[in-house]
Amino acid sequence: MAASSSLQWNDRAEMLQRRLEGLRESGSNDPLLLKASTTLHSMKETCSKDAQNWDTLPCLRLYSQAILDMTYYEENRLVDEEFLENDSLQKVRELIQIISEPESLTEEGHSCGQRLVLDVDILECLHWRRGALFYMYCHTVGEREGWTLQDQRTFHQCLRDGVYYLLKMLKTRSPIQLNEATFQDINTATLLAKGIFSDVHVLALMYCGEMCFWALSYCSDVAAGSDCDAHNKILNFREVGEKVLDTYVSVCEGPLSGQGWNTDNAKRMLEYLRSR
Template identity: 30%
Template structure:
């Protein structure tokens, strides 16, 4: 397996373990505590492994993957508590854990997408598959977190008491859409461009549409909904992030994609399309 420069890996492990060991007061639910306990054990083993490879100043990609998984576990522990707190109303105190999760996920992306050279060689199929899995998971987590935040804010009474709150909402909606559409799709670019020797036309249609799991269906619907909120707010400032399209057109395209898949290849899975139809009809009327 490929090796990578290990100069900063030990430093990252130390910092992450220090964060975990501080046991933030925010993490009070039992499931979060269990995840933290497991992550501390994993971190201790990883720290020992890094120490053993320090002399050569290199570490295998597997160590980087282990470090990434530790970060994902730690951020998920915070996210679990955040989900509980976001069920009814968003409060200012939640910005700290929300931004904390995003910070850890950004660190994951930095580990998986080093600036100087690719982490994994093209010929290492097993490592490349794992890399794609971790990247896709991270983009999904970031996008879904933005959606969860925006969903709570949008549906609470008096969601925008001042302009700064509205501006912040718009920015998080736009970022969420990019993570769930552009970034997730980039991970699968090679899969989408391949030719498949298969007679199952429905399966081929799902691949063509970039639908490889339930997560990809949810990503399409979440993105459609966030674009719809931007449209209802009358915001048209995010064209550059949406490939030059306005929020209404983007919402319409995504809702139409979701409906065509849910009522086509995935018809037997009984995906709910009522909201998607509402979005589609509303956007068509306003054009």
Template identity: 45%
Template sequence: MADDYRRQSLELERRIFDLDAKCSGLKAEKPDDDYLQNAASILDKLKSYFRHGGGESSTLSKLLQDYTQVILDITFFEENRLVDLEFPEECSPGKIQQLLQDLTEPEVLSGRLAPGQEVQSVLGLELLECLYWRRGALLYMYCHTLHQRKQWIKKNKETFLKCIQEGVRYLMRMLQVRNSVKLSDGVVLHDTSTANLLSEGVFSDTHLLTMMYIGEMCFWAVKYEDCSVDSTERKEDHLQFRDIGTQILNKYVTACEGPLQGQGWNTENAKEILSILQ
């Protein structure tokens, strides 16, 4: 047991010091960035823990959660830089793949260092949701930008559709991290509106935004598959996008016009997309 813990700690320690070097380099570019400052603060705490031989006073789960937060903060800075530059064509594909890999690493590392535990029990529901959300939202923003570059899409339609499919997959996983509350499971909820939202898997504004992102991406996929000469080869994907988009946007509209009516959520775009998908 002690040997296993020592091995796990050594791998995590190496990764933390690698992240510290990366964070220091980014801070040299923008020293006043809040996310990089937060990442540096957590890294200082983690480095101190390992340098002073923290032993088992801090659980592996807590160390991995702190490590994940550093990943989220650093990649958020890098994502914002890409968005500000409007995803330059020459470097964006490589940078996006690197960001996706970085945001996947906490899951992979948790599975390797704590093989007997569910990843969600190691990282916690919120961090796991955030990892999926960030990957899906990054691909949504990238596809949203590409969607406006008609000439690029004509030459790179397969790449565009692949990004959409990957983005939808991440966003769907985000929605599935928490099991929606079953009202028949003996759960007592005195607020009917809240009960209805939870039963549909809507736990936050981010969940609603995720639904809208999925709907838009499914619409783009259907649109470009329909006008593709090779669309018959992707018939299953085409039907999947149409079905997923319809199901998710119906949930979105039901929530926004039901329990969340008057809360500022607009359903016009969702309804317009539904009229095309259905």
């Protein structure tokens, strides 16, 4: 499903439809697949209204939503199967590529002078889903192997990519600076000022911190800087881990105090990272 400006929206919808039919061969009436089917139908109707205006924002929005629904179904199935199949990592990477398609389209559109902009909520979700999928894969495989990893380099790369997407998710929206004159709830103002807009943002902080901890704890044989992530940047796991876990602890023991967020594990990992 490589991005290409020459591929029309209806063609993209047909590609997703074929994938959807493959998922439903077992007779599944899963709500996510039913929702994806409805979204694809809406996409076809919307895009057929003006065949020449194939880069309309409504088409991009519906296309992205259909991808999110379908891939979430596939992700849940992989998690339920605990990534036991030999090709599980290959399936994870395939899903990552599909989930990346809407973002790739916008980037390619910009280079061609086309105005393709993803809604903030959708872009944030695309980042979150990719980061969370890598997190679930690493967590499940790591626990199953007792963290005695057979292929540290591959595992290390999954951690790098997962942290990359979670950081992008956390940076999708800019922090909002509020004062007492415009916002009376000091707890909410504190969260927004730290860029925390939902419980998912809090969870992303913890996931990101855990992945940094795993990288330093269980992939020590992978030399620092010996492999770059898919985006050709050197990632400082210790620095990133400290920052996100410190933010997690401060918000959970501050404005979110008493709301069920546990900080014991985060503090333990912070102590480890600071000692390195």
